[in-house]
Amino acid sequence: MTTRCLKRAVSAALAGVVLVSLPLPAPAQTPIRIGASLSVTGTYAKPGTQQKEGYDVCVDELNAKGGLLGRKVEFVVYDDQSMPATAVKLYEKLITEDKVDAVMGPYSSAVSEAVANVTEKYKKVMVAPLAATTSIFKKGRKYIFMVISPAEVYLEGLVDMAAKRGLKTVAIINEDTLFPKASAAGTAEAAKKRGLQVVLQESYPKGNTDFSALLVKIKALNPDVIAAGTYFDDAVAITRQMKELNVNPKMFGLTVGGDLPEFHDLLKQNAEYVYGSTQWDDALPYPGAKDFLTAFTRKFKHEPSYHAAAGYAGCLIYAEAVKRAGSLDADKVREQLLKLETKTAFGDYKVDADGFQVAHKMVMLQWQDGKRVVVWPDDLASGKPRYPTPEWNKR
Amino acid sequence: MGVLITPTMIGQVVISGLLAGSLYALVALGLGLIFGVMRVLNVAHGPLMMLGAYTTFWLFHWWGFNPYLSLLITMPLLFLVGVVLQHFLVRRVVDAPELSSLLLTFGVSIALVNLAQLAFTSDLRSVEFLTGSFIAGPYALSKPRLAACAFAVAITIGAFVFLRSTRLGKAVRAVSQSREVAQVCGIDVQRIHLLAFGIGSALAAAGGTLVAVMVAIQPEMGQVYTFKSFLVIVLGGAGNYPGALLGGLLLGLVEQLASLFLTTQVNEAVAYVLLVLVLLIRPTGLLKGRV
Numbered sequence: 001m002t003t004r005c006l007k008r009a010v011s012a013a014l015a016g017v018v019l020v021s022l023p024l025p026a027p028a029q030t031p032i033r034i035g036a037s038l039s040v041t042g043t044y045a046k047p048g049t050q051q052k053e054g055y056d057v058c059v060d061e062l063n064a065k066g067g068l069l070g071r072k073v074e075f076v077v078y079d080d081q082s083m084p085a086t087a088v089k090l091y092e093k094l095i096t097e098d099k100v101d102a103v104m105g106p107y108s109s110a111v112s113e114a115v116a117n118v119t120e121k122y123k124k125v126m127v128a129p130l131a132a133t134t135s136i137f138k139k140g141r142k143y144i145f146m147v148i149s150p151a152e153v154y155l156e157g158l159v160d161m162a163a164k165r166g167l168k169t170v171a172i173i174n175e176d177t178l179f180p181k182a183s184a185a186g187t188a189e190a191a192k193k194r195g196l197q198v199v200l201q202e203s204y205p206k207g208n209t210d211f212s213a214l215l216v217k218i219k220a221l222n223p224d225v226i227a228a229g230t231y232f233d234d235a236v237a238i239t240r241q242m243k244e245l246n247v248n249p250k251m252f253g254l255t256v257g258g259d260l261p262e263f264h265d266l267l268k269q270n271a272e273y274v275y276g277s278t279q280w281d282d283a284l285p286y287p288g289a290k291d292f293l294t295a296f297t298r299k300f301k302h303e304p305s306y307h308a309a310a311g312y313a314g315c316l317i318y319a320e321a322v323k324r325a326g327s328l329d330a331d332k333v334r335e336q337l338l339k340l341e342t343k344t345a346f347g348d349y350k351v352d353a354d355g356f357q358v359a360h361k362m363v364m365l366q367w368q369d370g371k372r373v374v375v376w377p378d379d380l381a382s383g384k385p386r387y388p389t390p391e392w393n394k395r
Numbered sequence: 396m397g398v399l400i401t402p403t404m405i406g407q408v409v410i411s412g413l414l415a416g417s418l419y420a421l422v423a424l425g426l427g428l429i430f431g432v433m434r435v436l437n438v439a440h441g442p443l444m445m446l447g448a449y450t451t452f453w454l455f456h457w458w459g460f461n462p463y464l465s466l467l468i469t470m471p472l473l474f475l476v477g478v479v480l481q482h483f484l485v486r487r488v489v490d491a492p493e494l495s496s497l498l499l500t501f502g503v504s505i506a507l508v509n510l511a512q513l514a515f516t517s518d519l520r521s522v523e524f525l526t527g528s529f530i531a532g533p534y535a536l537s538k539p540r541l542a543a544c545a546f547a548v549a550i551t552i553g554a555f556v557f558l559r560s561t562r563l564g565k566a567v568r569a570v571s572q573s574r575e576v577a578q579v580c581g582i583d584v585q586r587i588h589l590l591a592f593g594i595g596s597a598l599a600a601a602g603g604t605l606v607a608v609m610v611a612i613q614p615e616m617g618q619v620y621t622f623k624s625f626l627v628i629v630l631g632g633a634g635n636y637p638g639a640l641l642g643g644l645l646l647g648l649v650e651q652l653a654s655l656f657l658t659t660q661v662n663e664a665v666a667y668v669l670l671v672l673v674l675l676i677r678p679t680g681l682l683k684g685r686v
Contacts, residue, residue: 043517176660200398204659207619209610212411213654213662217398233519236611244528244537245407266521266611392527 031072032328034059034315035094036104039111042082047307048107051130052077054304054311055104057295058319068319069326076100082107084114091118101328104315105144107307109133109179116144125321125333129314130307133178137356143330145337146357147314147349148306151179151255152186154277155227157364157376158253159187161275161385163194167224167250170196173214173238174229176203183255184229191227199223208234211241218247225251232257236266243270243392250388251275259365259372271367273389278363280306280346281372284380288345306346313346400655403533408655409648414540416647418605421547422620423627424554424639425598431571431634432591433489438500439480440599440624441617442507447473447600448607448616449515455522462522462608463546469604470597477596478589485592486585504621511614521611543605550601551640554594558636567591571634626666630673632680641681645669 036055039048055075062073076098080087087106094100095118103119105112105128112131119126120141128136129147137146162170170191174184181203188198199221202214215238218226226249228238235257242252257263258276282293282303292312296304304312321336322328341350341359350359364376366385373383426440437443447469454460454468480503488495525542528535558564569577570587578584602620606612627646631638646666653665673681 045517202658202660205663208659208662209619210411210415210650211659212415213408213651214659216404216407216411217655220398220401220404233611233613236519236521240526240610241537243526244540245535246528246530262519266519266523268523270526 029071031074032068032102033074033076033098033100034102034104034318035076035091035098035100037078037080037087037090037094037106037111037115039082039107040077040079042080044082044107044111047130047305048082050305050307051107051311053296053300054129054308054313055315057292057299057308058312058315060295060299061316062319068322069328073319075104080106080111082111084111087111087115088118091115095119095122095124102318102322104311104318105129105131109136112136112144116141119143123330125318125330125337127314127318127337129310133182134356137354141355143334143355145317145351145355147317147346147360148279148310149357149360149362150186151182152189153362154183154229154255155187155253156190157277157362158225158227158251158275159190159194159196161364161376161387162191162225162251163196165250165387168197169199169221169223170225170227171200171218171221171223171249172198172227172229173201173218174203175208175231175234176205177231180229180231180255182229184227187227187229196225204234209237211238212245215241215245215247219245223249225249225253227253229255230257232260232262235263239267239270239274246392248389248391252389253277253364258367261372264367264370264372269395272369272395273386274367275375275385276365276367276372278306278365279360280309281363281365281374282309283374283382284347284363286345286347287343292345309346313344313349316344317342317349404655405652407534408651410534410536411540412648412651413644414537414544414647415651416644417544417547417551418602418643419620419623419627419646420640420643421551421605422599422602423624423631423643424551424636425595425602426621426624427628427631427634427636427639428554428567428591428598429595430628431636432567433485433496433588434493435485435489435496436493436500436625437485437592437595438497438621439504439507440500440595441619441621442504442511443473443476443596443617444599444603444606444620445511445612445614445617446476446507447603448612449511449520449603450600451604451607452520452522452612455524456520462524462604463542466546466550466601466604469600473600474593474597477593480596481589481592486588489588504618508614508617515614517613517615519611519613522607524608537609539609543609546601546605550598554598555636557594563590567594626670628680629670630681632682635680635682638680638682645681 038052059073078090103124103126105126107130109131112128113136125143127145132148132151134150172184172188174180235254253275258274259278264271321333324336325332348359352358363374365372366375374381375385429437450469451462451465454465455462488499525539528537566582627642631642649666650662653662
C-alpha cells in the first residue's frame with residue numbers, strides 16, 4: 001500500500017516535472033537586459049523616438065534568430081527628455097539599480113558626451129550610434145564606440161564633386177554651435193586639400209533669421225560653391241534669401257536640413273538643385289537594408305530616418321561583438337568591437353583604436369523634381385547631379 | 396578673405412536693415428504701449444506674436460487664405476487674447492512691484508510656448524506665398540520683406556494716428572502720462588488698460604503674420620522678438636511711441652551693417668553694445684521718455 005502510494009506519487013511528480021519543463025526549451029535563463037535613455041520627449045523627440053524604434057527592430061530580429069548567447073534580449077528604456085543631466089542620472093540608475101547587462105547610447109552628441117562619463121566609470125561598453133562629434137571619442141575613453149560619420153566629413157562629397165568639375169572657389173558659412181562649426185572646419189580643410197580657394201568663412205549666431213549682409217558679401221565674391229553648416233531653420237532661411245538676393249553659385253550644399261523631406265515641403269521648387277548630405281538613405285544598396293525597411297515600416301507604419309537605421313545597426317554591431325566574444329564581459333566585447341569590420345544596413349563599420357568611426361560614408365543628395373536623389377559617391381549614386389545650378393529666375 | 400565693400404553693397408545692406416527695422420518697430424511699439432500705459436514689461440509679447448504667425452499659417456494651410464488679408468483676423472483675434480490676459484491675469488500685477496509682472500508674464504510666455512508645442516508640434520512651418528525679389532538697378536528688394544515693411548509702416552502709422560488724434564487714443568496717452576490725473580478727469584483707467592494690452596497684442600500679432608511669410612515659424616520663434624523689442628524701446632525711449640519707430644529702424648540698420656563690416660556672428664553683440672552706450676550717455680533713450 002505504502003509502496004504503491006509512493007510509486008504513484010513519484011510518477012505523478014515526474015509527470016509534473018515533465019509537463020512543467022516541456023514548454024521551456026533549454027535551461028531557463030533570464031534575458032539579457034540592455035539599458036538606454038532616449039529622448040522620447042523634448043527638443044530631440046523626433047530623432048530620439050526614431051532611434052528607439054531602430055533598437056526595437058534590432059531586438060525583434062535578434063530574438064527571432066534565437067537571441068544572444070542563447071538568451072532572449074530586451075531593452076530597458078527611459079525617457080531623458082532630451083536633457084543631458086537627466087540622461088546621466090538615468091544611466092546611473094540603469095547600471096547601479098536596474099543592474100542591466102549592457103547599455104546602448106542615447107540620442108545626440110551632447111547627451112552621449114554627458115553619459116559617457118558614467119559608462120566609463122562603471123566600465124560598460126557603450127556603442128553610441130547617434131554621436132557625431134569627434135571630441136567625444138578623443139578624450140582617452142576606452143569603452144565608447146562610434147557608428148555614424150563625424151561632423152567634419154558631412155560636406156566631403158560636395159567638395160569632391162566641385163573639385164572634379166574644376167571649380168575653384170568656395171564660401172563656407174555655419175551656425176555658431178558645436179556641430180555646424182565642426183562641419184565647416186572639416187569642409188574648409190577638405191577644400192584646401194583639393195585645391196579650392198576658401199574665399200569666405202563666416203559663422204552666424206543660432207536663431208539668426210536675416211542673412212542679407214552675409215549673402216551680399218558672398219554675392220560680391222561670387223564663389224563657385226556655397227557650403228553651409230546648418231541645422232534646419234537656418235537652411236530654409238538661407239535658401240530663401242539666396243533667391244531674394246539673387247545669389248547664384250554653381251553648387252549649393254547644406255549639412256543638415258537639406259536632406260529632410262520637410263526641406264522640400266517648405267521650399268517647394270526653391271529646393272530644387274540644392275545638395276544635402278545624409279548619413280543614410282533607404283534607397284542605398286547596403287546588405288540587409290531592404291529587410292530592415294520592411295520590418296520597420298511593418299512595425300511602425302512610417303518610414304525610418306537615418307537615426308532609426310543607425311540605432312538598428314549600432315545594436316546589431318554590439319550584438320555581433322558579443323557573439324564573437326562569447327561573453328558580455330566588457331573588456332572582451334571591447335576587443336571585438338575594435339577588431340570588427342562589417343557592413344550593415346547602415347553601411348560600413350570600422351573604428352580606430354579610440355573607437356572613432358573611420359569606414360562609414362556620408363552620401364550627398366540632390367533635390368530633383370521633388371525627390372531626393374543620391375548623387376555621391378559614384379558607387380552608391382542612383383542618379384547624376386544636375387549641374388550647374390541654373391540662376392534663380394531660370395528654375 | 397577680404398571682401399571689398401562697395402557703395403552698392405552698403406546700399407543693399409541699408410535697404411535690408413530698414414526693411415527688417417520697420418518690422419522690429421511694429422512689434423516693439425506693441426510692447427512699448429503696454430509698458431507705457433501700465434509699467435508692465437510683457438515677456439509674453441513674443442509668444443503672442445507667435446500665435447499671430449500660427450493663425451496666419453493655419454488659415455493659409457487649410458483654406459489658402461491670403462496671409463496679408465489674414466491680418467484682419469489675426470489682429471482682432473489676438474486683441475481679444477490680450478484683453479482676456481489683461482482681465483484675468485495682468486490686471487492683478489499692474490500696481491505690484493515690477494518683478495511680479497515679469498514673473499507673471501514670464502509664466503504666461505512659457506505656458507503659451509508649451510501649449511503651442513503640444514498643439515502644433517515643434518515642426519517648422521512656412522507660408523510659401525511670396526518669394527524672390529524685385530530688382531531695382533543693382534538692388535534686390537525682397538518681395539516678402541518689402542510687403543512686411545509696407546504693412547508694418549501702415550499699421551504703425553495707423554497706431555500713431557489713433558494715439559494722436561482719437562479721443563480714445565488721447566485717453567491712452569493720458570493714462571500713460573499720469574494715471575491719477577487721468578482718473579480724476581473721468582477716464583476709465585481699467586478700460587484703457589484692457590485696450591492697451593489688446594492693441595499691444597494685436598500689434599504683436601501683425602508682426603507675427605508678416606514674419607510668417609518671410610521665414611519658417613515654430614513655437615519658440617517669439618522669444619528673440621521679445622528681446623529685440625526690449626532693446627528697441629530702450630533705444631528709442633521707454634514710453635515714447637515715435638521712439639519705437641526710430642529704435643526699430645536703428646536696430647535693423649546696426650545689425651545689418653555690423654554683419655557687413657564685421658561678421659554676422661557679432662551683430663547681436665554690436666546691438667547690445669549700442670544699448671549700453673545709449674544707457675550710459677542718454678539713459679532716457681534717444682527720444683525723451685515723453686508720450
